Amino acid sequence: MTDTSLEATGAARVEWIRSRMPLLAAAREELSRTRPFDGRRIGMSLHIEPKTAVLLETLSAGGAEIVGTGNHGSTQDDVVAYLNAYASANGAAPLTLFGRRDDSLEQHHANVARVLDAEPDMLLDNGGDLAAGIVSRGVTASVIGGTEETTSGGDRLRSELAGAVPFPMIVINDSLLKAIGENKHAVGQSVVESFMRITNLMVPGRRFVVFGYGWCGRGVAHYLRALGGKVAVVEIDELKAFEAALDGFRVSTATDLAPWGDVFITATGHPGVLTLEAIELMHDGAVLANCGHFPWEIDVEGLRAVATGSREIIEAVERIDLPSGRHVVLLAGGRMFNLAGKEPKGNSLESMDLGFLLQTLSLERVALDAAALTPGAQPVPDDIDRTIARRMLAAMHASE
Template sequence: MSALLEQGLNRVDWIRSRMALLARVRKDFATSQPFKGKTIGVSLHLEPKTAVLIETLAAGGARIVGTGNYGSTQDDVVAALRHWGMTMYGQREIGWDEHLGNVRKVVEHQPDILLDNGADLVALAVEMGVADKIIGGTEETTSGDDRLRADFAGKVPFPVIVINDSPLKQIVENKHAVGQGNVESIMRMTNLMINGRRFVMVGYGWCGRGMAQYIRSFGGQVAVVEKDPIKQLEAVMDGFRVGTLDALAPWGQFFCTATARERVVGSAAFAKMPDGAILANSGHFPTEIDTDALRSDAKSVRKLGSMIEEFTMQDGRKLILLTEGRMIELAGVEAKGNSIEAMDLGFMLQSLSLERVATRPKSLALGPQAVPVDINRTIAAAMVADFAPDA
């Protein structure tokens, strides 16, 4: 056994031992076999927690064909999945074109069901003209949901349950797990204190709310940039300063994006940021910070570490970019991702939603839609029983 495989198997063993909700699902699936005879195509961050999800689906009879998301694949976990007989493409250090090629390979296996993260699988299935052969699927992210509704409205001839629309995922995973995990990733990567530092949080959705809350809990000062007036009001009522990016750019020392939108921080903001400002992205796609513009605007660029780049601007100011603008929590060195308990809940949502797609597809509408209410209630009750047994 190679050292890489042994490391992957050991890491997955630890994670599996702490995911009680998925253990229940795996036991039920082993008996009910909801995916027997079906292929599930997967495009997902490949790390130990997702490996436990994938083996849970396999326990339900599924044949798994998958690939990792761009920049977050953990090679030891891929080795473990392949050891278990699953067809897995991808590795950590690949380019964007190779990543899309791996997504294409998954679709070429003609999966019956899709487990998507960013709508890459759906996009290629539509483009390749094979979408009508798919029973249905799930989409993990807001970024993917936005893409489905904007770019593929009326073009997806099967149901897609959007996991991020679940209030359970929004509260437990996005606000608390992503919020805490992203702040901890910034601290680990930079080795800097949060206390007293000035943070500009661009986006006040569930992930942005969580980051703002945890930054403040560490003693940081937080200002929020948000276009939605209702979310602006919520940020004000939560005690945060609210303003435009143009107004806050000279004030901030850290700039964090969580919007699911492209190029929300660009040249106009770069020109006003103070010397030493640090930029980090929490969003699924590496496009929220306009890194092309940053490279074009800079006089020179140098690496300060494996995931830290220093940009010297024309006027001599230095701006710092983390993880090349990729998702801070999973693209960084020693990336841990969200907490085990949060992902246990999120992947129970995934598992039961995929079971619904496989066994009762006609009960669902075509195109993107929320997690069925009964699934949310079942999982909420199970998690309360684990966390607060006296409730």
Template sequence: MTTATRIDWTREHCRLLRAIRDEFARTRPFEGKTIGTGIHIEAKTVALLTTLRAGGAQVVATGNLNSTQPAAVGALWAEGVTVIGEPTKDQDEHREYQRQVLAARPDLILDNGGDLFAQYLDDPYPGLLGGTEETTSGRMRLAPLRDRLNLPVLVINDSPIKQFAENERAVGQSTLESFLRMTNRATTGERVTVFGYGACGRGVADNFRGAHAKVTVVEADPVTRLRAHLDGFETPSRDKAIAGANLIITVTGARDVLTAADLPLLRDGVILANAGHFPFEIEAAGLLEAAGAVQEYEDDLATLELADGRRIHLLARGHMFNLAGPRALGNSIESMDLGFALQTRCLAAVATGRVDAASCVVPVPADIDAAVANAYLDDRY
């Protein structure tokens, strides 16, 4: 009897990508083209990138900060995907790996956070057809650059499927699951403050409430804050929400949501965790510098000991803790299968000229949303 891997398990349960891979092996929409990507490299990504390979693409990939999984890298190399760089937490190394992806002059870019498209504009080359952007953070970054890009760029995160299936459902589930796996701490009766009430924040708040935590929401936008209130969450002032929390989770996409300036507000024993894409929502460097001593644990846990005796616990050094670290598995297979099906269909639309520069930093076309939704449901009933 042979032992299969988690990557094998993941591929088996990516039903949509399996079907698309078979289709692309026949239709070859990416024949003769190179796709460059800087996306989290983990088991689900293997299913995505090898589907693009089946469609005829040469794929040149690098990972994101602190989320590259060596087993996934090995699986990609074995199927002809070029993977640039090692797992890293260093921003400069990360940028250099991205520069090397762009040095391959890809015809299509599959971006995650807007990094590759932004670097492309610094040193543009002929022949780029366009591509996709995975995240809201990336869309916010690229939207002001539409006139300079002047290429079709389809934003996966603006698909309603991505919003409710992955952001609201799966991010909340994986955040709760990762907290339990990393800390082995209870949620019942704990006071949890969630920063941000977009789709991801709603999912996090709902999942922790479902796990019997007392959840408070901090949201800068007054209308969205009202929504959180009407959804049954406490929405006090920022300072009150920080001071009352046993666990604080940031999921905003903004910079410096929690900084060393907030240390006087934090209660002894509070746990700080970031579930947002970029590792700058929690100013980890400033918090670590302000600590009198730091106790490091395995599994990317750290305890900051302050001069007054308080202890502050930090998960994954402020990186996205539901995907970073040795115990993180990321979002559910089904949710990523849906999102990555959108990715493959959108990249094929760009590659074959079905969309043009008028579709620059815009949501997934409605017909692609409908096709992916039908494909998922047709196999269920």
């Protein structure tokens, strides 16, 4: 497909998405008047798909120059082509995106480096890659602040980057509004939809093991059960495990549940939670999938090291043969599988309208009042959460 064809395809897809995101539409109109991002360059590392395009259009309307890249394995090439033509077609501030769907991990890291080379003064981060890069380069003084989308990135800011980030980073995933609307309900829905779309397997009667009972994990567990799945939970936090048990799920360890489950889905944000030891206890044909941000929750490297063979059966579905004569099926190479496969959908339009408005208003707060915020990771300001909750209730016609 030519770049022109890609651009046209991307434009058509974005048009539909844009028409169903009323919160961002209102914000785009407001920002076009107030222009809070004039003179600002936002460096971005975020999944690039049609909903992201509407976010970038909104920030651009507020005067932002944007230079960015997608996340590894989730970039949609038609959307990149559309966005790279957006500024010149609309007389907007420069908007430059790097990356392709088939980029290797090394190429992805090079794309992140190119974003940093552009010397952004604000960050729209996903997984902490940009913040970590800024710190490693020792150029933190040039950045006034930014946002971090994920739990995984928030964890990095509070652990390996603790005390090293002298500018405010608002962690969108700390928002209770996002936790309810996007993580529980949208991720739960998209994971189940993606499992069915990618594998064409049925949910009812199938045994699922969900790793993690945070907001994403509990959403996945509840949506699987709502469609008739038999669901068990692996959770090391006693309080979350207690909640899962009271919610009616079987709760046990990975090694105990490995022989029982048919499908294993990780949703923890932590590395190595689905180990080779547990995989070797699974029955023939067990399916392994990850919906966490980083592709490290399943021990894919260890699995490949012992495998006697592997082959992609269909897109995003890989058979990996084991020395025992059994095999397991790995979805999307261990990457976030609800943004994989043919025509990936990701989270629902309404949830991302909410989530990306959180991004927009949080970035606006940084642009206008960074000095009033504390350095390092911090939650979305309460007034922003409540403002968006009221707008979302109105958009949902919840009182009718």
